[in-house]
Amino acid sequence: TLGYDTIYGYQDIKDDEIIGIKSTSIKFKDKPYHVLFICYSIFLISLFLIGYLMNFNKFSLIIFIITVIQMYYFQLTKLDTNKPLSCLNIFKSNNYLGLVVFIGLLVGKL
Numbered sequence: 001t002l003g004y005d006t007i008y009g010y011q012d013i014k015d016d017e018i019i020g021i022k023s024t025s026i027k028f029k030d031k032p033y034h035v036l037f038i039c040y041s042i043f044l045i046s047l048f049l050i051g052y053l054m055n056f057n058k059f060s061l062i063i064f065i066i067t068v069i070q071m072y073y074f075q076l077t078k079l080d081t082n083k084p085l086s087c088l089n090i091f092k093s094n095n096y097l098g099l100v101v102f103i104g105l106l107v108g109k110l
Contacts, residue, residue: 003039004094006032007075011084011091025081032081040071047101056108063104070097 002024009016009025016023028035051060074093080086
């Protein structure tokens with residue numbers, strides 16, 4: 001949540017700075033990719049541990065790999081924090097990410 005909310009904040013970061021709103025996108029303005037990488041890594045480690053500790057099946061591993069690819073390749077490498085439309089598109093792609101994670105958790109015990 002912190003990662004995609006930070007991406008969302010980059011859309012209107014200039015306006016937020018003018019009116020004095022405090023946000024993670026302003027706080028980490030100079031190093032967005034490092035912060036997002038850390039947020040995404042914590043999420044993925046947690047997701048992997050859940051699957052491991054609950055003895056999920058091998059299908060959930062495929063879903064986990066798809067999640068990793070979506071987060072790192074389709075989000076972090078394509079993100080341009082200077083272009084609001086890029087931030088919006090990456091933010092919206094989290095709907096699909098949530099669906100993939102949900103399916104992985106749902107079928108993990110089948």
